Amino acid sequence: MQPFTSHTGIAVPLIRDDINTDEVAPVQAMRDLKPDYKKLLFMRTRMRDDGSENPDFVFNKPQFRNPGILVTGQNFGAGSSREAAVWGMLANNIRVIVAKSFADIYRENCLQNGLLPVVLGPEQADAFIVRVNTANGSAPFTVDLPSQRISGPGGPDISFDMPAADRMRLLEGLDDIGLTLKHKDEAVAWETRMRATQPWLQMALDSRAR
Amino acid sequence: MPGTLFDKIWDAHLVARRADGRELIYIDRHMLHELHAHHAFEQLQKQQRPVRRPDLTFSAQDHTVSTQPGRHDGSFPSGAAFIKAMREGSRRNGIRLFDLDDPEQGISHVIAPELGMVLPGATHAVPDSHASTVGGLGALAFGCGTTEMTHILATQMIAMKRPKSMLIRLEGRLGSHVSAKDVALRIIAEIGSSGARGHVVEYAGSAARAMPIEQRMTLCNLNIEMGGRSGFVGPDEATFQWLAGRPYAPQGAMWDRALAIWRTLKSDDGAKFDTEHTLDCSSLEPQITWGTDPSQVLGISGRVPDPASATDGSRCAAMESALGYMGLQPGMTIAGLPVHRVFIGSCTNSRLPDLQAAADVVRGRHVAQGVVAMVVPGSTTVKRAAEAEGLDRVFRDAGFFWGESGCSMCAGGNGDRGEPGERCVSTTNRNFENRQGPKVRTHLVSPVTAAASAIAGKIADVRQLGGA
Ligand code: SF4
Numbered sequence: 001m002q003p004f005t006s007h008t009g010i011a012v013p014l015i016r017d018d019i020n021t022d023e024v025a026p027v028q029a030m031r032d033l034k035p036d037y038k039k040l041l042f043m044r045t046r047m048r049d050d051g052s053e054n055p056d057f058v059f060n061k062p063q064f065r066n067p068g069i070l071v072t073g074q075n076f077g078a079g080s081s082r083e084a085a086v087w088g089m090l091a092n093n094i095r096v097i098v099a100k101s102f103a104d105i106y107r108e109n110c111l112q113n114g115l116l117p118v119v120l121g122p123e124q125a126d127a128f129i130v131r132v133n134t135a136n137g138s139a140p141f142t143v144d145l146p147s148q149r150i151s152g153p154g155g156p157d158i159s160f161d162m163p164a165a166d167r168m169r170l171l172e173g174l175d176d177i178g179l180t181l182k183h184k185d186e187a188v189a190w191e192t193r194m195r196a197t198q199p200w201l202q203m204a205l206d207s208r209a210r
Numbered sequence: 211m212p213g214t215l216f217d218k219i220w221d222a223h224l225v226a227r228r229a230d231g232r233e234l235i236y237i238d239r240h241m242l243h244e245l246h247a248h249h250a251f252e253q254l255q256k257q258q259r260p261v262r263r264p265d266l267t268f269s270a271q272d273h274t275v276s277t278q279p280g281r282h283d284g285s286f287p288s289g290a291a292f293i294k295a296m297r298e299g300s301r302r303n304g305i306r307l308f309d310l311d312d313p314e315q316g317i318s319h320v321i322a323p324e325l326g327m328v329l330p331g332a333t334h335a336v337p338d339s340h341a342s343t344v345g346g347l348g349a350l351a352f353g354c355g356t357t358e359m360t361h362i363l364a365t366q367m368i369a370m371k372r373p374k375s376m377l378i379r380l381e382g383r384l385g386s387h388v389s390a391k392d393v394a395l396r397i398i399a400e401i402g403s404s405g406a407r408g409h410v411v412e413y414a415g416s417a418a419r420a421m422p423i424e425q426r427m428t429l430c431n432l433n434i435e436m437g438g439r440s441g442f443v444g445p446d447e448a449t450f451q452w453l454a455g456r457p458y459a460p461q462g463a464m465w466d467r468a469l470a471i472w473r474t475l476k477s478d479d480g481a482k483f484d485t486e487h488t489l490d491c492s493s494l495e496p497q498i499t500w501g502t503d504p505s506q507v508l509g510i511s512g513r514v515p516d517p518a519s520a521t522d523g524s525r526c527a528a529m530e531s532a533l534g535y536m537g538l539q540p541g542m543t544i545a546g547l548p549v550h551r552v553f554i555g556s557c558t559n560s561r562l563p564d565l566q567a568a569a570d571v572v573r574g575r576h577v578a579q580g581v582v583a584m585v586v587p588g589s590t591t592v593k594r595a596a597e598a599e600g601l602d603r604v605f606r607d608a609g610f611f612w613g614e615s616g617c618s619m620c621a622g623g624n625g626d627r628g629e630p631g632e633r634c635v636s637t638t639n640r641n642f643e644n645r646q647g648p649k650v651r652t653h654l655v656s657p658v659t660a661a662a663s664a665i666a667g668k669i670a671d672v673r674q675l676g677g678a
Contacts, residue, residue, distance in 0.1 A: 017524050018403055018503055022642040027621045031288035033248055033295060044644050049630070073524060075404035075437065079640060080621070081339040082246070083356040104373075104407055104439050105339060105353055112357035163371075165231035174230070176357070177259065180365045183226040183234055187367060190225045190236055200460040200468050201238045204266050204327055207461045 002114040003173030007095045008142040009068010011132045011152070014058055019072060020079035021106065025088050027080075041088035063137025069096040071132050077106025086113050096143045098150070100125045111166055114173060116143060118150070118160050131155055145171060212478030215444050216375050216410045219350045219475075223333050225367055232369040237352075238332040239266055240362050241318045242305070244296035245273035245623060246337045250360040251299030262366045264304040268327065269296055270318040271310050273623040277586050277613030283310065286625045303363075316589025316615045319343035319557040323427065324591055326456025330445035330472040335362050339434045340557050340639065346427030347453065348445030348475060350410070353434060373439040374484040376409040377477075380417035382492030387672045389567070390425035391559060391637070391656035393417065394432035395497040397489060399507035406438035409485065412477060413443045417491040423452040424561040431558045432639055435504040445475050496672060499641045499654040500544055501532030506641075508544050510659065510671045516540035535643055536651045537631075544653075545669050550632035552583040552664035553646070554657050555613075556620035559637035560588030564657040565596050569604045571661035571672060577609035578667025584626070586613040610664070619646055635663040 029040035045057050053060045059067070070089065076099040077085060086109045089097070097110065098118045110117040120128055131154035132141070141152030145167060150158040168174070195202045213221075225234040240263075242250070247269060254261065261267060274289030275281065283290045293310060300307035308315045314325060318336055322328045323344050330348035335341060341353035352368055362368055380393060398405075411433055413426070421429065426443045433441030450469060453459050460468045496510040506529070508514070517533065517540065520526035533540065538547075554560070554568050565587065577583045585605045587593035593615050596602060602612045619626045620638040627647030628634045634652050637660050641652040653669065662672035 015524075017528060020640075020642050022621075022640070022645050026644060027623050028644075028648075030245070030623075033291050044648065049648070075407070078403060078437065079339065079434075079642060081337060081353045081355050083249070086355075101404065101407065103404065103437055105355060108358060109355035112355060163231075165371075169230050176369065177257070177361050177364045179228055179230065180234060180361065180367060180369055183228065183367075186226040187234070187236070187365070194236075198468070198471060200329065200464055201332055202266075204239060204268075204458055206325075206457050207459075208457050 001112065001173045001175065004095065004114045004116050004145055004170040006142060006144040007068055007116070008140050009093065010064060010066065010137050011069040011071050011135065011141045012058055012064040012067035012137070013071045013129060013132045015071070015073055015129055017073040018075045018078050021077055021082050021085035022079055024077070024085040025082055030084055035084070037084065037087045037091035040084065041092050061137070066093065068093055069098060069141055069143060070094050071098045071129060074100040076102050078103040081105045081109070083109050083113070086110055086115055089115055098125070098128065111169065112176065114170060116145060116170060118143065118162070120158070120160055124158060128158055212481040214375050214481040214483060215412060215475055215477045216350065219331055219333065220372060222331070228369060232371055234367040234369055235333060236367055237335045237362050238329070239268070239322065239327050239334045240366070241322050241334070241336045242267065242269045242359070243273055243318050243336070243338060244271050244292040246356045246359065247299060248292065248295035249356045250337070250363055251295070251303065253360045254303070254363060259364045261303040261305065261363045266366065267305045267363065268322070269300040269305050269307040270321060271296055271308065271315060272317045273617045273621065275310055275614070275616040275624055277616055277618045277624065277626060279614060281310065281614050289624055312590070314589065314591055316591065317557045317560065317617055319431065320560060320588035320592065323347055324456070324589055326453055326459030329453070329459065329468070330449055331475045335368055340431050342433045342438065342441045343427050343431040343557050345430035345433065345440060345442030346423055347449055348442055350442060351440055374409045376406055376411045376438070376485040376487070377483040378411055378413050379415035379486070379488040380413060380491055381415045381488060382417055382490045383420070384417060384491055384494065387658050388494050388496055389656050389658070390421055390428040392494055392497040393489070393491055394429050395499065395504070395507045395654065396494060398432060398436045398505045400489065401436045401487065403435065403503050403505040404437040406433065406436040409438055411438045411441035413441065415488070418443050419446065422563060423449060424563045427561065428558055432504070435639060444477065445472055496656060496659045498544055498659065498669065500536065500538060501529065502535050502641055502643050503528070503532065504639070504641060504654065506532055510545055512544055514538045514540055514542045514544060545671050547633060547669045549581055549635050549663050549668055551628045551634040552581060552660050553619040553634060553636040553638065554584065554660050555586035555588065555618050556638040557588060558639045559657050560586065560592065562592050562595050564637070565592065565601055568657040568661040569601045571658050571675065572608045572610070572665065573604050575608055575665045577664045581664055581667050583609060583664040584611040584613060584619065586618040587615045590615045621645060622647055635660050635669060
């Protein structure tokens with residue numbers, strides 16, 4: 001995983017609640033094993049039926065053509081577990097999402113990919129949204145993980161919380177599987193114990209095949 | 211200290227605590243599907259890691275498969291690459307695949323319980339958000355992303371922070387033609403689409419107990435629609451009876467040993483949950499979504515709400531946008547709206563009792579003119595059982611399409627979808643914009659409400675459909 005330390009970029013405001021992964025990465029755009037992740041991000045909202053761009057969608061405004069930070073409302077990433085909804089962000093160089101809250105699986109998918117999911121409390125978030133709207137793409141914001149701060153135009157630095165464990169994982173870009181495999185012996189011990197006490201959990205056999 | 215059933219299952223599967231504070235939970239059964247599996251197979255190959263327990267892992271072809279009779283890999287051309295990659299990856303890694311032509315092919319969440327792979331008190335993972343469907347059997351199931359899936363393949367464990375626990379008590383007796391789908395929609399309406407975020411939900415109470423296992427699965431299926439991390443109904447005698455004799459379930463003396471343990475799987479009296487809710491289901495009428503979020507729900511006799519009644523600005527804006535997308539006005543009655551398409555299927559409502567209930571409504575009647583109506587069984591096993599009872603004839607005679615099993619119009623991953631502007635009454639789980647095709651307007655309902663609406667040609671209250 002690519003480590004995350006700090007990221008500077010234009011903050012694009014998409015201030016709605018409950019934006020779901022069907023909207024972020026439509027299944028209809030995943031018709032290939034290797035879809036164009038850059039293009040699929042918000043594809044249906046970005047494009048009109050005739051294939052032209054929807055000029056009203058914030059990503060299509062000239063000042064937000066190359067955003068680095070997405071700013072949004074509550075429960076971002078609801079719905080399907082599809083990871084394309086994170087890969088689409090990274091393909092567009094969006095490495096931070098600032099939200100009022102995230103859906104559980106989406107947040108996990110962010111952490112797995114070095115995309116920083118920042119949660120701000122309601123008042124802090126509203127104040128930040130005002131600053132993002134005021135900046136209107138004219139100047140970038142910087143999100144710094146070691147100091148847990150957002151800095152940028154229109155006001156003082158904003159601090160945010162990130163559980164220590166998640167922070168460490170992002171900062172070091174730790175190999176998740178490697179981290180777990182350090183506990184291989186414990187897994188083997190668990191399996192041995194289970195085989196003795198609840199053997200049906202340790203085997204999944206078709207009883208008809210005997 | 212009295213514990214919840216969730217605590218007990220979690221603790222029994224806790225292997226270790228990782229350096230980063232996450233807990234490693236052993237996964238007893240891992241089920242893959244072809245839309246996401248190829249990424250994970252590719253990652254494993256790149257990292258030269260083996261699948262740790264191929265014998266506890268299974269693969270299903272469901273998302274991209276055609277529902278047309280006589281289907282093959284290329285019947286839906288864009289699906290072929292996924293189907294082939296799944297076949298290849300499963301073979302290479304020694305994983306049992308339920309392929310396109312397998313007599314037990316079907317939607318992962320339908321076949322895993324049907325074959326008895328999922329067991330009470332066991333853990334289960336699927337790279338799909340509706341994993342908790344199998345919570346209907348008292349299993350603890352987690353939906354996950356592709357990278358997590360790769361992790362589970364390589365380690366047979368999921369690394370998580372312990373979720374919080376929620377108890378939802380469902381009390382009272384359901385009225386006629388009211389089922390788990392209606393109950394689940396009402397819960398989501400009450401709790402909200404992120405109301406269970408970070409929680410594992412235990413559904414309890416007399417109404418949950420009275421539900422047959424298939425309905426419990428419908429109930430648990432929709433758990434993610436309120437943001438829940440997982441959800442289950444504690445197992446009971448009905449669960450054990452349902453599982454007995456299923457091919458992958460323990461047999462003989464092993465079954466008896468398992469049963470003795472399964473009978474202890476209960477939340478203790480006085481166990482503390484982080485959050486509790488109670489819903490009285492006795493006066494519940496059939497439910498239907500009116501908007502573009504599963505929490506925008508009405509009783510079938512209800513009227514479309516007015517955004518002006520919303521408590522906050524962002525909710526008001528969301529309601530306005532939903533009304534616009536759905537082509538509705540505040541104050542309209544929902545029943546009576548003309549319907550273009552009806553879909554009965556998906557991991558929510560495609561098991562045999564769902565089809566039986568819908569067939570009972572349809573029998574001797576005909577789909578209204580101009581309505582395209584489809585039934586897609588959740589597995590080939592369900593399809594065969596339905597055909598043995600003549601249900602396919604009931605549906606076909608009434609003008610329904612009777613398809614081969616798969617996800618079909620639930621997410622449109624196999625090309626089955628509606629046309630722009632169509633109003634679709636559907637037994638699926640998500641009414642998001644464009645989910646069933648660009649600009650398709652989806653209303654989520656139970657199988658009997660879907661059947662009644664197909665017959666009436668408009669959104670209908672199944673209780674008012676006159677005699678055949
Ligand atoms: S039926 Fe729908 S929700 Fe269920 S697994 Fe398939 S696509 Fe996902």
